[in-house]
Amino acid sequence: MTQAIATHVADGIITLHQGQIETFNSAATQMFGYEPAEVKGKEISLLLPLADEDGGAIAQSNSTQIAPQIMTGKLFQPVRQQRGMGKHKAGTPFPIEVSVSDIPVNDRRLVVIHDITAKEQAEAELKRQSNELNRLNTALSKTKSELQSVYVACYDLKSPLQAIAHLSKWIEADLNNWVVEETQPQMNLLRERVDRMEGLIHGILQQTPGKDEG
Incomplete structure (x- = not known):
């Protein structure tokens, strides 16, 4: 790959x-906060730490697939x-995707690092919205179930109420003249x-919704 690219x-x-770090492009400088002269000759673990002070959160992410392929050795499997x-110069961790290729010249490795902070934020927001949608659906x-219960209860009350109304009219008719002034208001x-x-x-x-009194 040419220097211009x-x-x-x-x-x-x-x-x-x-x-050890040999070359460090401008994007890596912006990503990690180091100037090329600051990292030249340093171990890659400066940028992709295999041990850290917060109990190993960063190290655990880097030690499984990335680290073994970055260090030189006879065995090599490309990382995609x-x-x-x-880890930024200021100490701030950030999510990355790393690809490692072998350069068949003097035992070198080519490491390509992509900052996926925005990608992970988008994934987190998508997950949040999905969870919110599930909550709203629940x-x-x-x-809907509560409305159905209310509907059934109300529908079941119609017949007894109608029966009470008819019964009051029948009682009034049967009593006829017996309905005195005090009873009529009741x-x-x-x-x-x-x-x-x-x-x-x-x-x-x-x-x-979706119901018909019938």
Whole structure:
């Protein structure tokens, strides 16, 4: 790869000689905060630590697939977009994808590093929205079930209320002249409350989605 390409690509490109940093392009400088002179001759573990002070969170990400292939040796398996954690000069960790290739000249490795911070943030947001959608679907199902229960209860109340209304009329008819001045207001109040309850039930049934009073 020519120096011009390495200078203008967005990914960090690092060449290693016997496990030590030999070249460090401008994208790697922006990514990690080091100038090439600061890292030349240093171990790659400066950027992809295999041990850290926070209990190993970064190291665990880097020690499985990436580290064994970066160090020189007779055995080599190319690494393709393996996720790990980089460490900025300021000490801030950030997610990366690392590809490692063998350069058949003087035992060198070519390391290409892509900062996937934005990608992981997008994935996290997508997961959050998916979880929120699942929560809303669960709440909607619960609400639908509750509305169904209300609908059934209201529908079941219609017949008893109608029976009470008819019964009050029959009682009034049977009593006829026996309905005195004190009794008549009570009969009227009974029918008024039955009518009011029927109106409430009718309103609830009308507002229940997908249902027909019949």
